Amino acid sequence: MKLLGTNTSPYVRKVRLVLLEKNIPHDYVVDPPREPGSLVARVNPLGRIPALILDDETCVFDSPVIAEYADSLNDKPILIPRNDAKARMRVKRWEALADGIMDSAAAVRTESLRPAEKQEAGNINLHNNAITRALAYAADQLGVREWCEGDSITLADLALVSALAYLDLRQTERDWRGAHPNLAAWFARMGGRASVRATLAG
Ligand SMILES: N[C@@H](CCC(=O)N[C@@H](CS)C(=O)NCC(=O)O)C(=O)O
Structure with missing residues (x-):
């Protein structure tokens, strides 16, 4: 493929x-x-x-x-729980949360690429506020746990890493690590994985 x-x-x-x-x-x-x-x-x-x-x-x-x-x-590993409806929903909800951060960050970027006089501050604020709320929600849900859901890696972790890496790329002014040290520590740990290193390298 x-x-x-x-x-x-x-x-x-x-x-x-x-x-x-x-x-x-x-x-x-x-x-x-x-x-x-x-x-x-x-x-x-x-x-x-x-x-x-x-x-x-x-x-x-x-x-x-x-x-x-x-x-x-394949089952190695299972990234979206198959038999536990609530756990499955939570993983998919994490994915929706992460995708929503990506959507909003992409919308802010699109707006910011327009000529200054054509940018809609209201639209930028709306999306930036959504990202701020979503990060607070993610930090609260994660707490001090190692994984977003359950006791092993899932799609939730991979989606959240992708959203946070995108903020690092497009919203360098946003200090999400300072606002949420638990997300920062978790992201640093995830950054040690070969898969994450490979995609961040290009
Ligand atoms: N909901 C879609 C969003 C995909 C998306 O918006 N991708 C962007 C790149 S980040 C794209 O291909 N945009 C079309 C373009 O740039 O012309 C998904 O999850 O795959």
Whole structure:
């Protein structure tokens, strides 16, 4: 299978982490969707990354669908609980929280790239406030635990790492580590994993 993406996309990072953690063989192809010649719009009608092209040419999108599909391919490890409905919901809720941080950070960035006189301060504030609340919620839910959910790594951890790494990339002024030392310590620990190191290296 082949994963189309870019190194800056947090949604791509999340699914790369899933594929790496589960040791699923794949080719990772950097394909910015807006570049001439990009394959993305030809395989994903939404024209977005990540897009996972299976060996039979089926295209899987978007990142929660890719993550769930990849998780179903093997049990080592199981990243989305299969039999415990509440635990499964909590993992998917973590993913939604992390994806929401990514969505809001991407919206702030899009707004900030517009000419200054056309930027909507209200829109920027709305999204920045959502990120601030989501980080507080994440810090509160995590507490001093090692993993976001249960006693082993899940998709929740991989999604949260991706969201926080994206804030480091796009919102350098935001001191989320100072505001939430427990998230900072957890993120530093996650940064020691081979999968995380590999995606942060490019
Ligand atoms: N909900 C989607 C969001 C994917 C998304 O918005 N990807 C961005 C890159 S971060 C994209 O491909 N945008 C289209 C573009 O840049 O033209 C997912 O989870 O996969």
